[in-house]
Amino acid sequence: MSRSVSPKSPPALLKAEDISKAFYYPNLVPILKGISLHIEGGESLAIVGRSGEGKSTLLHILGTLEEPCKGLLFIEGEEVNPSNRDRLRNRKIGFIFQSFHLLEDHTALENVLMPARIARCPVGKGSAAEERAHVLLEKVGLADRARFHTKLLSGGEKQRVALARAMCNDPCLIFADEPSGNLDSQTAQIIHDMLLNFASHPGKALLLVTHNGELAHLCSRRCELRHGMLYPFSRVS
Amino acid sequence: MFELSIASKYLIPRRRQLSVSIISLVSVLVIALVVWLILVFFSITHGLEKSWVQKLTALTAPIRITPTEAYYHSYYYLIDAISEASGYSHKTIREKQESKETDPYNPEIDQEPPTDWPSPDRHPDGSVKDLVKLVYASLNAIPNLPGLHGHDFELTATHIKLRLVRRSRLLHLNHVYGGTTESEVSYPAYLGNLDPDHPSLAKTLLPLDNRDMNNMLDLMGRANQIRENEQNRIFFEPAIFQSRLKHFFECITIKRLQAVATGWTIPRHLLPSKAEWDVCAVIKNEQVVKLLVPQEARQRPSLQQSLEEQGWTVSSCQAKIDGGEVSLLLPKQETQTASFSMLTLAGGSSFTGHMKASSLDQARYIDDVRFEAEIPIQGSLLKGTISYRGLEIASAEIHSSPTHRFPFWIHRLNYSDDTPTLELPKDPEIGEGILLPKSFRDVGVMVGDRGFLSYLSLTPSLLQEQQVAVYVAGFYDPGIIPIGGKFILANRQVTSLIRSSHQQNDNTPLTNGINVRFNRLEQADAVKAQLTQALKEKGISHYWNIETYHEYEFTKEMMRELQNQKHLFMLVAIVMIIVACSNIISMLIILVNDKKTQIGILRSMGASSQSIALIFALSGGIIGCLGSVGGIVMALLTLHNLNALVSFLSRLQGHEIFSAHLYGEVLPHELSVEALSFVLLATASLSLLAGLVPAIKACLLRPSQILRSSEV
Numbered sequence A: 001m002s003r004s005v006s007p008k009s010p011p012a013l014l015k016a017e018d019i020s021k022a023f024y025y026p027n028l029v030p031i032l033k034g035i036s037l038h039i040e041g042g043e044s045l046a047i048v049g050r051s052g053e054g055k056s057t058l059l060h061i062l063g064t065l066e067e068p069c070k071g072l073l074f075i076e077g078e079e080v081n082p083s084n085r086d087r088l089r090n091r092k093i094g095f096i097f098q099s100f101h102l103l104e105d106h107t108a109l110e111n112v113l114m115p116a117r118i119a120r121c122p123v124g125k126g127s128a129a130e131e132r133a134h135v136l137l138e139k140v141g142l143a144d145r146a147r148f149h150t151k152l153l154s155g156g157e158k159q160r161v162a163l164a165r166a167m168c169n170d171p172c173l174i175f176a177d178e179p180s181g182n183l184d185s186q187t188a189q190i191i192h193d194m195l196l197n198f199a200s201h202p203g204k205a206l207l208l209v210t211h212n213g214e215l216a217h218l219c220s221r222r223c224e225l226r227h228g229m230l231y232p233f234s235r236v237s
Numbered sequence B: 001m002f003e004l005s006i007a008s009k010y011l012i013p014r015r016r017q018l019s020v021s022i023i024s025l026v027s028v029l030v031i032a033l034v035v036w037l038i039l040v041f042f043s044i045t046h047g048l049e050k051s052w053v054q055k056l057t058a059l060t061a062p063i064r065i066t067p068t069e070a071y072y073h074s075y076y077y078l079i080d081a082i083s084e085a086s087g088y089s090h091k092t093i094r095e096k097q098e099s100k101e102t103d104p105y106n107p108e109i110d111q112e113p114p115t116d117w118p119s120p121d122r123h124p125d126g127s128v129k130d131l132v133k134l135v136y137a138s139l140n141a142i143p144n145l146p147g148l149h150g151h152d153f154e155l156t157a158t159h160i161k162l163r164l165v166r167r168s169r170l171l172h173l174n175h176v177y178g179g180t181t182e183s184e185v186s187y188p189a190y191l192g193n194l195d196p197d198h199p200s201l202a203k204t205l206l207p208l209d210n211r212d213m214n215n216m217l218d219l220m221g222r223a224n225q226i227r228e229n230e231q232n233r234i235f236f237e238p239a240i241f242q243s244r245l246k247h248f249f250e251c252i253t254i255k256r257l258q259a260v261a262t263g264w265t266i267p268r269h270l271l272p273s274k275a276e277w278d279v280c281a282v283i284k285n286e287q288v289v290k291l292l293v294p295q296e297a298r299q300r301p302s303l304q305q306s307l308e309e310q311g312w313t314v315s316s317c318q319a320k321i322d323g324g325e326v327s328l329l330l331p332k333q334e335t336q337t338a339s340f341s342m343l344t345l346a347g348g349s350s351f352t353g354h355m356k357a358s359s360l361d362q363a364r365y366i367d368d369v370r371f372e373a374e375i376p377i378q379g380s381l382l383k384g385t386i387s388y389r390g391l392e393i394a395s396a397e398i399h400s401s402p403t404h405r406f407p408f409w410i411h412r413l414n415y416s417d418d419t420p421t422l423e424l425p426k427d428p429e430i431g432e433g434i435l436l437p438k439s440f441r442d443v444g445v446m447v448g449d450r451g452f453l454s455y456l457s458l459t460p461s462l463l464q465e466q467q468v469a470v471y472v473a474g475f476y477d478p479g480i481i482p483i484g485g486k487f488i489l490a491n492r493q494v495t496s497l498i499r500s501s502h503q504q505n506d507n508t509p510l511t512n513g514i515n516v517r518f519n520r521l522e523q524a525d526a527v528k529a530q531l532t533q534a535l536k537e538k539g540i541s542h543y544w545n546i547e548t549y550h551e552y553e554f555t556k557e558m559m560r561e562l563q564n565q566k567h568l569f570m571l572v573a574i575v576m577i578i579v580a581c582s583n584i585i586s587m588l589i590i591l592v593n594d595k596k597t598q599i600g601i602l603r604s605m606g607a608s609s610q611s612i613a614l615i616f617a618l619s620g621g622i623i624g625c626l627g628s629v630g631g632i633v634m635a636l637l638t639l640h641n642l643n644a645l646v647s648f649l650s651r652l653q654g655h656e657i658f659s660a661h662l663y664g665e666v667l668p669h670e671l672s673v674e675a676l677s678f679v680l681l682a683t684a685s686l687s688l689l690a691g692l693v694p695a696i697k698a699c700l701l702r703p704s705q706i707l708r709s710s711e712v
Helices: A053-062 A085-092 A106-117 A127-140 A156-164 A185-199 A213-216 B001-011 B014-058 B075-082 B092-100 B131-140 B199-204 B210-225 B238-251 B296-307 B438-442 B492-501 B520-539 B554-594 B598-602 B610-638 B640-654 B675-698 B705-711
Strands: A014-026 A028-039 A043-048 A068-077 A093-096 A173-177 A203-208 A221-226 A229-232 B063-067 B147-165 B180-195 B252-257 B264-266 B274-284 B287-293 B311-323 B325-329 B343-345 B350-355 B370-377 B380-387 B391-397 B431-437 B450-460 B463-476 B487-490 B512-517 B544-550
Touching: A014 A053, A028 A053, A028 A068, A028 A229, A028 B252, A043 A053, A043 A185, A043 A213, A053 A173, A053 B343, A085 A093, A093 A156, A106 A127, A106 A156, A106 B001, A127 A156, A127 B391, A156 A185, A173 A185, A185 A203, A185 A213, B014 B199, B014 B554, B014 B610, B014 B675, B063 B520, B092 B147, B092 B512, B131 B147, B131 B512, B131 B520, B147 B210, B147 B492, B180 B450, B180 B492, B210 B391, B238 B252, B238 B431, B252 B370, B287 B311, B287 B325, B311 B438, B350 B391, B370 B675, B391 B450, B431 B438, B431 B492, B438 B463, B450 B492, B463 B492, B520 B544, B554 B598, B554 B675, B554 B705, B598 B610, B598 B705, B610 B640, B610 B675
Parallel strands: A043 A203, A043 A221, A093 A173, A173 A203, B180 B487, B287 B343, B431 B463
Antiparallel strands: A014 A028, A014 A068, A221 A229, B063 B512, B063 B544, B147 B180, B147 B450, B147 B512, B252 B350, B252 B391, B264 B343, B274 B287, B274 B311, B311 B325, B350 B370, B370 B380, B431 B487, B450 B463
């Protein structure tokens, strides 16, 4: 029997209603079955589950990277539709991936500034966006690596650049897909602290997908995706 | 604009993207090559077309107004034949224009017009319409047309005979400076009147060269020296000869002289006191009969070869000059101290020479003119005064100042491009100056050559051949129009005289008419429409036929052919650009596949699918632009060095690759603005279009799928 996790009080930073997704392999295989979800400011939500359960698919749908077959999605009360999807993704959401996904032929600073450039903000020397990028790089401890091409950085450094990039346009939501999957425990700890620190601010929230139970326990809420539905993590033994 | 910076990053060659780099480099190169080829080809053909049209309109005009059959059967034209006031003869268009009487008929004196003649066209007030003056009035009423003027033309047939007297170029023992050869050229030709104010004609004139100047001077001198057994020769009285000579040297200043082809005898007083020169000894019956001195010792083998080709026995030896005595060191022989006081400087050897103006005052012959010369021969410098005998002009400056008069050749009285005001001179002693097409120069005619224009004149009893004495005053390039090679231009009086003597029923449309000239050829159709409308309003349009230069009977085919070829080449050019740009498609498809992950990353940051499409469209555009710029630079360099390139290719092939007769002496080398705009527009739009296919492919990629598949 499916049970959805429903928020107690509005306004929600993210509200998903009855999200369903199915793929043809070549037969119709339902992946997500009517998931509803609320995330409020200051919340950090960890979604756990076995491989192939559709955690990343859910993350991409919630992050507007993929369209659900059915269901509605609201970000800060604004319904996501094809005309505002790219803008909302650019302004309200930051992504962090297990494989970092940096632009390798760009410097760390250029990577961090890219969301601002996509938003058509001025990014020249002395601009507000550039100053913010430097502040973010300093926050993640990479002020001295700003002009480095990202291909020259270590895995931990790359993920910190990715984190700074995710925060470039001051989004309200950060979606992290196994953010420390490719990192050693010490570096992973730094990334976790940063992510949780972001979510501790009012009006900001973190949604992460992980196999890491330790990280999941650090989040304010935990859910498990099983058979296309979300269950509170406490029910899992 | 982040799309542009991403696109340029994609195109910068990187080691990891070798395939993309190579293909993009090849794409740029192919486009550059195509742009280069199209620009060079179109610039040359455009330039050629422009020069052909310019030459065509130099002989004719952008628009021609010719009388129709109705004109020749009109009362206005016919009435002159029975009017005493018109001398009982038909009038030309110019005569009609200059005539004060529109209707010369006087019923009291003149016979009654035949009943089958048409009645005159009349204005509402009853006066007779002046068909010619109304045309000129319509012309003058056309507004805002720079350089517009109507000029009547007359065209007739004639026969030209020219006598060519030339100095022999072969060594002759009896004639120190060789004999003369004579030949005659005789052609049927068209004769038209020269429009002195025609700007295009001035541009087709061929400049005077040394051969022309030498020919004029030679003929001037020769006329006074050879008198026996010659008919039709013009001999000048000493005073006239001297005045002509002075006049000639007022017009030009000789800078350098050269020995005539058979060589120049070095005057004894110029010989150095001591010198040893390499010479060629010409031997006949085992006797040395002539010593030829090359200007430089290294020229001796070629001099010897040329003498041997003329059939002489030649021996290379050394001449020793000591105190005016010349001794010869022949191989295997003892030193000869012979009476070789005469040394001959090889033909073509040139040196500086400045005319002594005072010598002109006493000159009875051309050889009396004296020069101060400095002659370098094999390390010795001979200085002194010499006579003109055995010499000719190697280089001279033609005075372009309008204060000088040029009686001998066609010249401009005004150096403005719009109104050059040409003067075709009339020589009181020789005859009328005529302007010949350059085909005459190709058969050996030079400026100064004399002859006759002959025509048949009908006298009451018989048909008699008449002649007008003429001389060649210049050449022009008629381009490629069919009648160009036979079209002689003369002053109006000559054309009118010959035309009027022809039978009066010679009323073919091209024999008399009005040339309408203006500066901008592209306005020809608009001017024709305005003129036609104006003549219609005046009710005289059926008397006149108005044609633009692409409608003339003798150019119609050629103009159509030029247009067809232009369209064909345009089509080929577009196909070439399409092929070049299709390279961009394959390169960008590889690039899209290569950059899939980056597309996903950019989408995750909020880049829209349109932005992704734009990145790849811009990549195509950048390749197109780079190729175009490269091609334009290459084309500019090629056009700048076109003549050197053509002569190199000609040398490589062993013959001229572009016939001077068809394409002119120099190929056009100005970049065609039309071609440039065409190429820029075509490459920019086609490369953008080529970028569109991969761009659509890129924007259809699903970001979540890319990101998931690229996760480790």
